[in-house]
Amino acid sequence: MGGERKGNVHQVKTLQALQVARQLLLQQQQQQQVSGLKSPKRNDKQPALQVPVSVAMMTPQVITPQQMQQILQQQVLSPQQLQVLLQQQQALMLQQQQLQEFYKKQQEQLQLQLLQQQHAGKQPKEQQQVATQQLAFQQQLLQMQQLQQQHLLSLQRQGLLTIQPGQPALPLQPLAQGMIPAELQQLWKEVTSAHTAEETTGNNHSSLDLTTTCVSSSAPSKTSLIMNPHASTNGQLSVHTPKRESLSHEEHSHSHPLYGHGVCKWPGCEAVCEDFQSFLKHLNSEHALDDRSTAQCRVQMQVVQQLELQLAKDKERLQAMMTHLHVKSTEPKAAPQPLNLVSSVTLSKSASEASPQSLPHTPTTPTAPITPVTQGPSVITTTSMHTVGPIRRRYSDKYNVPISSADIAQNQEFYKNAEVRPPFTYASLIRQAILESPEKQLTLNEIYNWFTRMFAYFRRNAATWKNAVRHNLSLHKCFVRVENVKGAVWTVDEVEFQKRRPQKISGNPSLIKNMQSSHAYCTPLNAALQASMAENSIPLYTTASMGNPTLGNLASAIREELNGAMEHTNSNESDSSPGRSPMQAVHPVHVKEEPLDPEEAEGPLSLVTTANHSPDFDHDRDYEDEPVNEDME
DNA sequence: AAGACATTAAACATTT
DNA sequence: CAAATGTTTAATGTCT
Numbered sequence: 001m002g003g004e005r006k007g008n009v010h011q012v013k014t015l016q017a018l019q020v021a022r023q024l025l026l027q028q029q030q031q032q033q034v035s036g037l038k039s040p041k042r043n044d045k046q047p048a049l050q051v052p053v054s055v056a057m058m059t060p061q062v063i064t065p066q067q068m069q070q071i072l073q074q075q076v077l078s079p080q081q082l083q084v085l086l087q088q089q090q091a092l093m094l095q096q097q098q099l100q101e102f103y104k105k106q107q108e109q110l111q112l113q114l115l116q117q118q119h120a121g122k123q124p125k126e127q128q129q130v131a132t133q134q135l136a137f138q139q140q141l142l143q144m145q146q147l148q149q150q151h152l153l154s155l156q157r158q159g160l161l162t163i164q165p166g167q168p169a170l171p172l173q174p175l176a177q178g179m180i181p182a183e184l185q186q187l188w189k190e191v192t193s194a195h196t197a198e199e200t201t202g203n204n205h206s207s208l209d210l211t212t213t214c215v216s217s218s219a220p221s222k223t224s225l226i227m228n229p230h231a232s233t234n235g236q237l238s239v240h241t242p243k244r245e246s247l248s249h250e251e252h253s254h255s256h257p258l259y260g261h262g263v264c265k266w267p268g269c270e271a272v273c274e275d276f277q278s279f280l281k282h283l284n285s286e287h288a289l290d291d292r293s294t295a296q297c298r299v300q301m302q303v304v305q306q307l308e309l310q311l312a313k314d315k316e317r318l319q320a321m322m323t324h325l326h327v328k329s330t331e332p333k334a335a336p337q338p339l340n341l342v343s344s345v346t347l348s349k350s351a352s353e354a355s356p357q358s359l360p361h362t363p364t365t366p367t368a369p370i371t372p373v374t375q376g377p378s379v380i381t382t383t384s385m386h387t388v389g390p391i392r393r394r395y396s397d398k399y400n401v402p403i404s405s406a407d408i409a410q411n412q413e414f415y416k417n418a419e420v421r422p423p424f425t426y427a428s429l430i431r432q433a434i435l436e437s438p439e440k441q442l443t444l445n446e447i448y449n450w451f452t453r454m455f456a457y458f459r460r461n462a463a464t465w466k467n468a469v470r471h472n473l474s475l476h477k478c479f480v481r482v483e484n485v486k487g488a489v490w491t492v493d494e495v496e497f498q499k500r501r502p503q504k505i506s507g508n509p510s511l512i513k514n515m516q517s518s519h520a521y522c523t524p525l526n527a528a529l530q531a532s533m534a535e536n537s538i539p540l541y542t543t544a545s546m547g548n549p550t551l552g553n554l555a556s557a558i559r560e561e562l563n564g565a566m567e568h569t570n571s572n573e574s575d576s577s578p579g580r581s582p583m584q585a586v587h588p589v590h591v592k593e594e595p596l597d598p599e600e601a602e603g604p605l606s607l608v609t610t611a612n613h614s615p616d617f618d619h620d621r622d623y624e625d626e627p628v629n630e631d632m633e
Numbered sequence: 634a635a636g637a638c639a640t641t642a643a644a645c646a647t648t649t
Numbered sequence: 650c651a652a653a654t655g656t657t658t659a660a661t662g663t664c665t
Contacts, residue, residue, distance in 0.1 A: 390638095390639095425638085425639065425640090426639080426640075427639085443654095444653080444654060444655085445653085445654095464640095464641070464642085465640095465641095467641075467642070467643085468639090468640060468641065468642095470653095470654070470655065470656085471640085471641085471642095471655090471656085471657090472639090472640090473654095473655075473656095474654095474655055474656050474657080475656085475657085481655080487648085487649080487654090488648095488654085488655095500637095500638085
């Protein structure tokens with residue numbers, strides 16, 4: 001039964017550092033989330049409550065803030081994404097405000113009527129009638145709001161969120177506590193019941209009352225998640241009017257969360273209230289517990305929920321990252337301690353076990369001698385370095401586990417900074433370097449640069465690995481040297497390259513899988529990718545064309561849905577969506593069939609050359625200047 | 634246990 | 650000539 005992974009304080013903190021925006025909304029929850037943790041899964045030896053704490057402590061020690069930042073920036077949410085999110089929210093707020101104003105007027109009139117009637121005789125029945133009228137307005141308003149919300153949600157989804165059907169809003173309570181006064185808590189409950197039900201279940205509108213009508217609906221087609229962002233599953237705002245009966249209008253407002261700096265903090269309302277009294281007055285009059293407020297509240301809840309989900313995911317991811325990093329090397333340079341492989345063990349649980357002291361010495365971890373790996377079907381690809389190819393399995397992977405790396409981008413970043421030997425063969429790396437270049441050809445020196453740029457590990461022992469690179473270039477037929485005006489450049493003969501792959505990795509399906517996942521998206525992009533895919537996919541599949549990318553997307557979409565990971569969509573190409581059947585290997589598009597003799601044919605590369613892949617990246621260029629390496633050896 | 638590959642190291646050969 | 654590039658050969662390890 002598990003409780004998903006629990007959030008960890010430290011993670012939250014880290015996130016905050018980077019994402020100030022989110023912080024605002026999350027602050028409250030964060031504290032409560034910690035306390036809200038329950039059922040600490042099996043933690044080896046610590047009491048449940050300690051878990052989060054211990055983890056919190058560990059982080060800072062293990063990873064430097066800079067590192068974390070880098071990681072977070074790339075992985076979790078790009079600043080752009082954040083901005084988008086923020087903007088959207090703001091937009092929503094504005095809209096709400098406008099609507100409110102409009103609505104306010106309407107209401108005022110009604111209120112007047114109400115008052116009159118009340119005056120006459122406090123007849124609840126009459127009120128009800130009036131209320132009915134109000135409902136008409138409210139209904140409209142709600143509809144509009146819902147539409148807005150839906151829009152927002154869909155946007156969010158596109159940009160960075162996925163709401164998991166299976167994951168009911170995390171800690172609801174905290175949420176309520178954090179920002180909703182007592183009276184609203186009731187409201188919350190009401191809403192929640194229906195809300196959660198729908199969130200989790202899908203749509204059962206059974207409980208809807210007024211507004212429900214328009215919104216929601218649309219059976220969430222999983223496939224559409226990615227492809228049609230508009231059909232947002234969560235879009236269903238399932239408005240079920242809480243016809244709440246009695247609410248304690250006695251807001252024990254001590255320090256009201258809705259009041260601050262002399263302004264009403266009700267979403268979309270910024271009414272200025274001189275003092276607390278006037279605020280209360282305002283609150284009662286303008287934000288009485290009516291349908292409008294309810295709707296607003298709901299919206300807010302959604303927002304919060306979204307954020308919470310996001311946070312949860314990010315946390316999880318962060319956890320995985322930390323675990324991963326913790327395992328491999330604590331810090332880029334001089335990593336005396338052999339890192340503990342500990343954590344990696346169970347990603348899911350990582351949190352709990354992330355033992356307290358991240359100190360160098362491995363804690364009594366049970367799973368001592370484990371290789372750093374994740375459990376599931378992990379992948380190796382890297383965003384930019386889409387799949388490098390054959391993995392160099394050596395000491396480590398006896399345990400058949402492929403290599404960790406939840407996120408590609410991660411890896412890349414990771415290798416860039418950590419002096420960890422990349423698990424790929426020289427040949428693969430060289431090929432990767434070449435294919436990544438706009439011209440698909442590099443001079444030896446450029447290859448060197450790529451190595452040093454992409455891998456911290458290769459910033460040492462230059463003589464050694466450079467020799468290896470040279471050796472590989474000469475040794476393997478797949479690398480073809482092409483004379484050039486100002487020298488010679490190296491290119492890759494994909495056919496040749498593939499020729500020798502077969503027996504190698506064939507055994508590892510997961511790898512294959514991985515590779516492909518990345519294709520789907522970038523297919524059109526550059527041949528390089530395709531080539532890389534081909535490489536992995538092994539000759540066997542080569543021919544099998546996957547035809548429509550739709551499938552790919554679909555598959556990944558579903559996949560995503562399951563995993564619920566998809567925020568970093570923006571990385572132009574590539575995307576790490578694990579999963580995909582091996583048979584869908586995409587075959588290299590331009591690949592020429594016949595292996596020509598590398599001997600005198602300078603054109604072996606014909607396969608690749610064609611691609612005029614977008615020069616989007618010139619990044620290669622800028623490295624020449626910097627002598628980076630050399631120094632050391 | 635053998636064979637295929639990788640990685641390293643190093644001797645040479647060629648170019649720049 | 651020195652350094653950068655390329656080629657080769659060999660020893661050693663890792664897998665399958």
